[in-house]
Amino acid sequence: MADIQKIAIHASHKPRAQKALEELVGRYGNHKPEEADAIVVLGGDGSMLRALHQFAELGKPLFGMNLGTLGFLLNDYKAEGLYERVNAANGFEIHPLQMEARDTAGAIHNELAFNEVSLLRETHSSAKIKITIDGTVRLEEIVCDGILLSTPVGSTAYNSSAGGQIVPLNANVLPLTPISVFRPRRWQGALLSNKAVIEFDVRRAPERPVSATADAKEVRDVVHVKIQESRDVSCTLLFDPDNHLGERIFAEQFAPQ
The missing domain is CATH 2.60.200.30 (Probable inorganic polyphosphate/atp-NAD kinase; domain 2)
Structure with missing residues (x-):
């Protein structure tokens, strides 16, 4: 990814996500989504889906951290090294x-x-x-x-x-x-x-x-x-290098029932 220096942090309303939001804002601050280089989403897959709809027009990459149940579209939650993780992440462009x-x-x-x-x-x-x-x-x-x-x-x-x-x-x-x-x-x-x-x-x-x-x-x-x-609208999801979205989707075809 390009050099990401400003991050907006967006969290679901659930207590666990709100607690993580407070911790991350205390460490890193929080920029407005329209001014940020990337948006960090805290919650589950539902939160990421809502964030995709909410921020699609901004064209900012989204880095999710799982504080929900499955977290298929998100990375593991860790408070440490957030900027380093986001800058080292791989991007996957998706179209709705x-x-x-x-x-x-x-x-x-x-x-x-x-x-x-x-x-x-x-x-x-x-x-x-x-x-x-x-x-x-x-x-x-x-x-x-x-x-x-x-x-x-x-x-x-x-x-x-x-x-x-x-x-x-x-x-x-x-x-x-x-x-x-x-x-x-x-x-x-x-x-x-x-x-x-x-x-x-x-x-x-x-x-x-x-x-x-x-x-x-x-x-x-x-x-x-x-x-x-839609080819006019696209969003980029960011994943840790060891958390390859394409591999996760492919592996689901062989998951035990």
Whole structure:
């Protein structure tokens, strides 16, 4: 990384993260995010995801330290040598998905997703969804609880829990994964180019309402959802040299169940 001389420290509201924030600010001070060269995030994966959304427009690299549970997107917490660690870290550039959703009232909603965009049924009735890829209808109708499109970083999260394929960071593919599919029964999803334009049309939307969620941003009662990888927005995650994100994602494919 370039020489990082100013750090902003951002923490979740949980007591453990707030205590660490107090310790680090006492040692290193704290700059405003817009004035910093890098942003240190204290918390868990949820905190890092929220920080990605909050600071994406600033274009500052993020160095996370885990004070949550899993900490897949973060480094171990250590108060000592923070500036040295951040300057020695390896950077991984990630791009979010851009979701454009139209609801039954005709309103258009635009949101970013660093993990995934998911469509889910809102009631007891199953969802009926048409899938179009790059202008070609690939499935006229899928009957399911929902469907999701994931980024490579997000492929280890909801996508994996739903039975989707975990993909390496450099694979340039996006996993498309059905959730509790009823028809076609044997369809297990697809791996799509990260340049693909994916469109979902909700069949019989008033009777079978569906929501679309980009990470934590939910849009209710959608009729059409268009998704593609955003090349205009990128974020850089920083990791200690012995904490290689690409290797961690690859290794998840062989993790014991």
